[in-house]
Amino acid sequence: MTVHLSEKKGNVLPDFLHLNDLGCESVGGKVLFATDDFFAPAENLLKKQRPAYHADLFTEFGKWRDGWETRRKRIPGHDWCLIQLGVPGTIYGFEADTSYFAGNCAPQISIQAACLKPEEVPALLARGNRIGTAASDEELRIVKEMRSDEWTSLVPISKIKSGNLEAARNYFVATSKQKWTHLRLNIYPDGGIARLKVYGTMQREWPLSGLNHLSDLVAMVNGGVCVGYSDAQLGHPGNILGPGRAKSMKDGWETSRSLQRPPILKLGDKGILLVPGSEWAVFRLGHSGVITHIEIDTSHFKGNFPDTFKLEACILSTEEENEYNAQKWTLKQGPKWNTLVPATKLKPHTRHFFDGTAIKMLDVFTHVKLTFAPDGGVSRMRLWGFPRALPDMRK
Numbered sequence: 001m002t003v004h005l006s007e008k009k010g011n012v013l014p015d016f017l018h019l020n021d022l023g024c025e026s027v028g029g030k031v032l033f034a035t036d037d038f039f040a041p042a043e044n045l046l047k048k049q050r051p052a053y054h055a056d057l058f059t060e061f062g063k064w065r066d067g068w069e070t071r072r073k074r075i076p077g078h079d080w081c082l083i084q085l086g087v088p089g090t091i092y093g094f095e096a097d098t099s100y101f102a103g104n105c106a107p108q109i110s111i112q113a114a115c116l117k118p119e120e121v122p123a124l125l126a127r128g129n130r131i132g133t134a135a136s137d138e139e140l141r142i143v144k145e146m147r148s149d150e151w152t153s154l155v156p157i158s159k160i161k162s163g164n165l166e167a168a169r170n171y172f173v174a175t176s177k178q179k180w181t182h183l184r185l186n187i188y189p190d191g192g193i194a195r196l197k198v199y200g201t202m203q204r205e206w207p208l209s210g211l212n213h214l215s216d217l218v219a220m221v222n223g224g225v226c227v228g229y230s231d232a233q234l235g236h237p238g239n240i241l242g243p244g245r246a247k248s249m250k251d252g253w254e255t256s257r258s259l260q261r262p263p264i265l266k267l268g269d270k271g272i273l274l275v276p277g278s279e280w281a282v283f284r285l286g287h288s289g290v291i292t293h294i295e296i297d298t299s300h301f302k303g304n305f306p307d308t309f310k311l312e313a314c315i316l317s318t319e320e321e322n323e324y325n326a327q328k329w330t331l332k333q334g335p336k337w338n339t340l341v342p343a344t345k346l347k348p349h350t351r352h353f354f355d356g357t358a359i360k361m362l363d364v365f366t367h368v369k370l371t372f373a374p375d376g377g378v379s380r381m382r383l384w385g386f387p388r389a390l391p392d393m394r395k
């Protein structure tokens with residue numbers, strides 16, 4: 001079942017927005033095929049940054065648009081594209097962002113999904129720069145073999161609206177709990193969409209044989225997810241769980257400048273900064289486990305790295321997580337956090353590593369809380385450890 005949230009009264013944002021964007025180009029999402037890329041290529045749908053607009057910018061094909069925009073159809077049918085998720089997983093919701101598409105926005109969309117094995121995905125012709133083109137007969141022949149008309153419908157044909165800022169974001173809930181690898185985005189009959197965000201989580205299978213291998217328990221590809229945070233103004237904390245190294249500040253978690261930051265910062269006895277302001281984010285591990293090695297990477301944050309960080313952990317059930325989440329983690333009776341790494345200074349543009357000797361508790365946990373002071377940005381957090389079952393009492 002799907003719900004088009006923009007039809008709901010009120011302006012409540014959907015819960016799924018804190019999940020990872022499984023289709024984003026920064027986690028390896030790719031467009032495999034599009035029926036038409038005439039005005040602007042479908043690859044723009046998967047860009048991480050917010051859509052841009054340049055009033056005076058025209059290409060030889062028309063007005064430059066930061067999104068996917070097809071020709072006005074003069075033949076029957078509709079346009080569609082195939083997206084390979086960067087991280088296959090369970091999808092909880094979509095955001096179709098139509099920013100700056102006014103007068104040329106696709107009026108309706110639908111989204112279908114499939115879970116395909118690598119051998120079921122034909123090698124499509126290289127996409128390259130597709131502006132000014134439509135799919136070739138050869139490409140159409142190849143995609144027909146994928147029988148993508150028969151995929152599972154996650155969003156039925158639904159109207160979308162164009163507008164500015166929040167009004168341009170069309171949200172859809174997806175309730176299927178299956179794992180998906182590919183999406184087919186249909187627009188009816190043609191037009192443009194700026195971005196498609198695919199909110200979900202990876203469901204990794206943890207084979208028993210792997211239990212003694214170190215895994216990054218919080219990595220997005222292993223099912224880690226951010227479940228709450230104090231500030232995501234300049235970059236979402238979920239970014240720091242992304243695959244590989246961050247390419248720029250854009251791939252990290254960056255808070256706004258803290259309003260509580262005092263003009264003169266004080267050092268405590270141990271050289272640790274004493275500041276009233278701090279920023280925090282809570283993450284659910286992909287599997288409960290014992291964290292034995294930690295990396296906090298401030299790469300690319302040179303004039304805006306946090307002065308100090310600390311890392312804590314706890315065990316939470318799904319119900320407890322939902323309750324704290326519903327209260328935005330502000331309940332006085334919050335989780336009992338255990339210190340893994342106490343307040344520790346950070347350096348600019350540096351990977352900081354901590355092994356078992358620096359980690360205060362080698363117990364099984366389900367959630368961690370990264371706090372930094374007073375504000376700033378971090379590009380990656382890696383929490384290597386061993387997946388372990390929870391103690392019986394908490395199962």
Ligand SMILES: NC(=O)NC(NC(N)=O)C(=O)[O-]
Pocket residue numbers: 039061062063064065069072104
């Ligand atoms: N001004 C426009 O945006 N026109 C057309 N689109 C582009 N990108 O030029 C169109 O009508 O679809």
